[in-house]
Amino acid sequence: MPRITEILLLGHTHHDVGYTGSPRVVDRRHRRAVGEVLDLCDRHAEPGPEQFRWTFEVARPVLEFVRTAPRRDVERLAELVRAGRISVTGGYLNMTQLIGEHELDASYEQLDDLARAGIRVRTEQHGDVNGIAWGAVTAMRRAGIDRLVMALNPDHGRPPFTQPTGFWWEGPDGEAVFVWLSTHYGIGEQWGIVDGEVKTAEQHIARFVCELESRADYPYGVALVHAANDNRWPTARFLDVVRHWNATHPETPMRTATVDEALDRVLPTAERTAAPTVRGEWSDWWSHGHGSTARDVALYRSARTFALTGRVAHALARLREPVPVPTAEVIGYRRGPVQLRDAAELSADLAMVDEQLLLFDEHTWGSWESYSSAGSDFTHSHWNAKAGFACAAHDWGRDVAVEGMVRLLGDSGGGGPDTTRVAVLNPTARPRTEPVSVEVDLRRRVLLARDVPAFGVAWFDLPPSPRPGPPARTIATARYELTVDPRRGGVASLVERATGRELVDGDAEHGLGAVVVEQVAPGSDHPMVTRDPKHFRPEDPGPEFVLALARQEAEPTTEYGPGHAAITWRASGPHLDEVRTTVRLYDDVDLVDVEVRVTKPEVFAPESVFVAFPFDVPGRHFWLETAGAVFRAGDEQLPDTCMDWYSIQHAAAVVDGAGDGVLWGSFDAPLVQVGDVHTGRWARELRTPTGHLNSWIMNNLHFTNFRAAQGGTATFRYRFAPGRGLDRADVRHLGRAVLQPLAPRVMTGPTAMRGSAGLEVEPAEDVLVDLAPGADEAEVRIRLRAVRDSDVPATVRWTGPGSVELEAGPAGRPGGDDGRGAVRVVVPRHGVVDLLARRS
Structure with a gap:
């Protein structure tokens, strides 16, 4: 228990894109704050412990500054960084676990602009969010960053170790970053530091130092204290705290520091005392917020699919010999481009889509009064701005993708009849045979696209409209036989005909594809219900929840097309006006497609909505896809990180000890609960008594910034298949296939492209x-x-x-x-x- 010999005060602001103000206003103010910091450094330049020093918690405002500010100001900034007065960190924004590996790449690649400006980036700082994807470690190291500060918010979750402390976090590739698990940055305001309330700050800091000196597990002789809070405009008031403290506590001097300097100070101790090394996902307790805006999250996921498809199509068209490209004469949603982008415009538009995706990934979500004033103009306007990031990414991403397809397909110039066919692009490196949904005359038809070559195009006749079959509870194809049970709200049996293997757990209370509503048990006296929704947290275990099934209202209907059959049933339940579920089976592929359309009113009482997938897999464990990695739920996680729920990218697998089980993918909804429904358990150990995988599509279990209720209609799509000897690579490939599905386009007239590019x-x-x-x-x-x-x-x-x-x-x-x-x-x-x- 070494004595604390020095206190380092870290001045910064916690970067929220919103929360305290509109994202539109806040984002501009953060960019302008960079200039204010430079001026404060000039005004408080006298060397000494109270010299003004500052850390930019995220890179985005500094990137905007170096791109737009006068050269002399960029040089001022670079010189202050070299002098140790300012630190610029490497994280683009404080991100959620929605972010995928492509967005991670896009964010870190921008750091090249800082390097060209002479600004060295050594550390990433992450505030508020209670987790970060495992693959981010590898991405950080690739960007030259090997240190991470996590200033976790203590509300609503648990840290992996006692805050503060240091440890090594090993990535999937075996490389590690040093993590300083800091206190919550909000103590800067709570303790009166950022406002220069010297007496209040003195009391809190003295108590903090005593606590550190009493800890047997804290070998560091230095205390790191944040002078920050949400969206604080830069001021020098915290310098008064340094002066007052040093006048009254000369035995434990305090000085200002940047985050880089602070980590330089603690790292030698971590290395000397063999700080622990941990490996696995840092699963975020706050990620259930992704279910508070189901429709917008689905739109965001669609946007990045379009953006990636557009990149591939443009790239392949660029590598091939130029061909004539037909253009449209009407600017329209279902038409081709009226003009073609040149290389500069394409690059700018793709960068803009990346920016919008990253802004939606950012952690703030809604306003501080999203719960206390759910109907206020500010809450409404704030969410309009946040959702606008996903909408902009979708609109421009789709436009780029359409132009890319038209460029790639080209015009053969050979004349001939104007035959209408379906071109299907495979945007991945493996040949694929998969179902695709094709829009014909404003209606969707299903086409089984066979043998689409890697990075190539295959052509198919227009699929016929499906023919309706008689009402029935059973359908069959060459691969499967399926039976729906109205009492269980979904599929009660799905048999793989070649092996006789049953995929659905016969003991499950709910059938596959069933929609289940979760509500607090009637009469609950849990403080979340009786006092404040903030009490939905580990410190107040519970509350008890009850599940209610959406019940079927009539006999299922059936339809048949070439090589496939589908069954559809309608249901309703508590706070569910209508549920329409379709399961589709195929003759030539093992894939099973599930589509669930949910229509519901807004509900402000605590609730959740699930789609159930009760797979029958004995001796099971779960592989889950995170950004840039796959982890084994419960085993490959940092201590005390979230096991009640997970935010995945697109794929998961439930397998037995030999790797036999089911590969499962979700197009639209990222949240899952595995092995059971765990809401309110706040588990320290994952228990999976079944092979059930529950897609958690909606919830409102929050107390601030997330949406208090959501209503309307949203559609959720899933795809799964049985497999044997499954491993991480299989999960990664399925995740990529769901993220980048086969892309169809109905075309009329002669075209130049077919086969492999x-x-x-x-x-x-x-x-x-x-x-x-x-x-x-x-x-x-x-x-x-x-x-x-x-x-x-x-x-x-x-x-x-x-x-x-x-x-x-x-x-x-x-x-x-x-x-x-x-x-x-x-x-x-x-x-x-x-x-x-x-x-x-």
């Missing part, structure tokens, strides 16, 4: 491949991501028309040229390799 990657089962248009009209960026627990030797080859030069970039270990115009590289375990392709 010409880009080949081997072995496609061991890597994921990202494509994006590069800086000019001839350049394409290729990124290979390893999905195995070992290095992956890979080959990239161009076999299409024209000449394309391939070159291995700096990220990874190049393996040379194979002598046939291909490039061989070694993709490190769970890492990436970048290549450039250029049409010559």
Whole structure:
């Protein structure tokens, strides 16, 4: 128990894009605050313990500053960073676990602008949010960041260790970052520090120092104290606290510091005392907020699908020899482009979509009065701004994707009849056979797109309209036989015909695809209900919840199309006006598709809505996809992180000890509860008595900033299939297939593109491949991501028309040229390799 010999006061603001004010207003003010910090550094430049020092908690406002400010001001900033007066951290914003690996890449790649301005970034700082995706460790290290400060909010969750302390967090690839698990940044205001209330601050800081000195597990001789709170405008008032403290406590001096300097101070102790090393997901207790805005989260996920599809289509079109591109004469949603972007405009639009996605990923969500004044103008306007990020990303992402498809398909110029067919693009590196939904005459039809080549296009006749069958509770295809039980609200039996294997747990209370409402038990005296919703937290276990099933209202209907059959039932339940569920089976693929459309009124009492998937998998465990990684729920997690619920990317698997089980994907809803319904248990150990996987589509179990209620109609889509010997790589591939599904487009007239575009990657089962248009009209960026627990030797080859030069970039270990115009590289375990392709 070493004596605290020094106190470091860290001046910063906690960066919320909203909360205290409209996101529109707050975002601009944060950008302008950078200039204010420079002026404060000039006004309080006298060397000494109370010299003004500042940390920019996130990179976004500084990035905007270096891009737009006069050069002399950018140089002032860079000089202050070099002098140790200012730290700029590497996280774009304080992010939720919605963020995917592509958005992580987009955020860290922007740090190059800081490097070009002479600003070194050494640390990432994350505030408020109670978790961060495991794959972020690998992404941080790739960006040259090996230190992370997590200033967790103590409300509504648990830290993995006692705050404050230090530990090493090992990523999926075995590389680690040092984590300083800090106190909550909000003590800066609670203790009177940011307002210069010297007496109040003195009392709190003295008590804090005593607590640290009494801890046997705190070997650090320094105390780090935050001078910050939500969206605080930069001031120098906290310098008065330093002066007062040093005048009254000369035995324990205090000085201002940046976060970089603070970590420089504690790291040697962490290394000397062998701070613990932990490995796994930092599962966020606050991620249930993603279920407070189900419709908007689904739109956001659709937006990034469009953006990624557009990148691939533009990239492939760029590598192939130029062909005429037809344009439309009406600016319309279902039409092609009226103009084509040049390389600069395309790059700018894709960057703008990335920005909008990142702003939606950001943790603030709604206003501080979302619960206390759910109907206020501020609450409404604030959410309009937040949802606008997803809407903008969707609109521009879709527009880019449509133009990319039109560019890739081209115009053969060969004349001939105007035949209407369906072009299906495969935006991934593996051949695929999957169902796609095609819009014909404003109605959706299902097409089983067979053998669509990797990075290629296959053509199909327009699918016929499905023919209705008789009302029935059972349907069958060559692969499956399915039976619906109205008493269980969904599928009671789904038998794999070739093996006789039953996929649905016969003892489950709810059928597969059933919609279940969860409410607080009647008469509950839990303080969450009787006092304040803030008491939904680990310190107040509970409350007790009861489940109510959406009951079927009539006999299910059936329909049949070429190679597929579907069954649909309607139901209603507590606070559910209508539920319409469709399950579709196929003859030629093992995939099962489920679509659930929910219509409900707004409800302000605590509630949750689930879609049940009670799989029959004995001896089970769950693999879950997070950003850039797959983790085993309960086992590969930091201590005391959330096990009641998880926010996943798109895929999961429930498997037995041999890896036999079910692969499951969710297009629209990220939240799951595994093995059971766990709401209110605040578990320290994951218990999975069943193989059930519950999609948690909606809830309002919050006390601030998330939506207090949600109503209207939303649709949730799922896809699953049985598998054997499943592992992490299978989950990653399914997640990519759901994120980047086969992309259909109905086309009339002759086109130039069919078959493979010409880009080949081997072995496609061991890597994921990202494509994006590069800086000019001839350049394409290729990124290979390893999905195995070992290095992956890979080959990239161009076999299409024209000449394309391939070159291995700096990220990874190049393996040379194979002598046939291909490039061989070694993709490190769970890492990436970048290549450039250029049409010559």
